[in-house]
Amino acid sequence: MTRDELKAWVGRAALSYVQPDSVVGVGTGSTVNHFIDALAGMKDRIAGAVSSSVASTVRLQAHGIRVLEASQVESLPVYIDGADEIDPRGCMIKGGGAALTREKIVADLADRFVCIVDDSKQVDVLGRYPLPIEVIPMAAAQLQRRFARAFSGDARLRGGVVTDNGNCILDVHGLRIDDPLAMETEVNQWPGVVTVGIFARHRAAICLMGHDDGVRTLTY
Ligand code: 5RP
Numbered sequence: 621m622t623r624d625e626l627k628a629w630v631g632r633a634a635l636s637y638v639q640p641d642s643v644v645g646v647g648t649g650s651t652v653n654h655f656i657d658a659l660a661g662m663k664d665r666i667a668g669a670v671s672s673s674v675a676s677t678v679r680l681q682a683h684g685i686r687v688l689e690a691s692q693v694e695s696l697p698v699y700i701d702g703a704d705e706i707d708p709r710g711c712m713i714k715g716g717g718a719a720l721t722r723e724k725i726v727a728d729l730a731d732r733f734v735c736i737v738d739d740s741k742q743v744d745v746l747g748r749y750p751l752p753i754e755v756i757p758m759a760a761a762q763l764q765r766r767f768a769r770a771f772s773g774d775a776r777l778r779g780g781v782v783t784d785n786g787n788c789i790l791d792v793h794g795l796r797i798d799d800p801l802a803m804e805t806e807v808n809q810w811p812g813v814v815t816v817g818i819f820a821r822h823r824a825a826i827c828l829m830g831h832d833d834g835v836r837t838l839t840y
Contacts, residue, residue, distance in 0.1 A: 621830075621832045623738050623740065626738035627650055627654050627702075627736075627830065629835055630655075630828045630829070630830045630835055631651055631653075631655035631657070631736060632654070632655075633736070633828045633835045634655050634658075635655075635661075637700065637734045637826070638698065638700075640665050641665070641666065641667055642667060642696075642698075643669065643670060643693050643696055644659070644670075644696065644697075644700065645669070645698060645699030645700065645701075645729060645730045646659075646671050646676050646699075646701075646726075647672050647699065647719075648672050648673040648676050648701065648702075648717045648719035648722075649702040649716065649717045650702070651736050651737065652701060653676075655700055655736060656680055657683070660684070663683060666685075667686070668685065668686035670688050670692075670693055670726050671722075671726075672719050672723040672726045675719075690729060694729075695729055696726070696729045696730040696731065697731050698730055698731065698733075699726055699729070699730035699732070701714070701727070701736070702736055702741075703741055704741065705746050705749045706737060706829075707744065707745065707746050707800070708744065710733075710823040710838075711746060711801070711819065711820040712735060712746075712819040712824060713747075713749050713752070713797075713819075714752070714819050715751075715815075716749070716752065718754070718778070718781050718783050718789050720752055720754055720816075721783065721784075721785055721787075722785075723819075724822055727822040733819075733822060733823065733824045734825065734828065735827040735828070736827075737827065737829055737830070738830040739831045746797040746800055746818070747797040750791035751773075751791065751797070751817055751818065752778075752789050752791055753775070753791075753792060753807065753813060753816050753817060754783055754785070754813075755788055755789070755790055755813055756787055756812045757788050758812070759813075760777060760788055760790060760812070762812065763813065764776075764790065767790070767792050771803075772794060773794055773795050774792065774793040774794050775790040775792045776790065776791050776792075776793065778790070778791055785814065787814055797818065800820035801821065803818055803820075804816055804818040805821075824840060825839065826838065827840075
């Protein structure tokens, strides 16, 4: 079973969390692309989707799925998205696709976050995957120094990437995130930080994890 086959498997499995006639929150990434393709099969049974990126919007619309603005809904029953890492409490690192800010906004609208990953994303402690931070460009150099001082982290500018919001991404290497909620809270307050890619406040309620022997459902 290849990684992509595992991603396709969990993408299809997530359909069972989509409520008929509801608006579904849709994340970003290669795993979510499989979910979107599967969702197309039930597009006449949902009211539409709120998307977390231009890329997901384009894919949803190509399937004829109605895309609503986040401002058009008061809440969503479910948000379905991938992750770069997920720990045993459902806390995640996200932002590998640079969509973390809109992902957190849509996740915040949702009653529950259903995470879809292959088993390579499961970790005991977050931080092996470089932590993405969306930052206002004028603050990037100063935030690089601050990560080095505060956490001995090596924050590198992601070359050639401008987010959907016109900002840049720092990827912070060399972290061990023992207390994800504390680090998310701290870094969110630093001037120039738009969004930190730790999803502890908006952690997963459920994770559908693809293993060679099938999809396991983890609840937190
Ligand atoms: C995008 C994300 C993605 O969910 C994360 O990078 C996982 O992507 P993939 O499903 O391609 O492995 O956070 O910003």
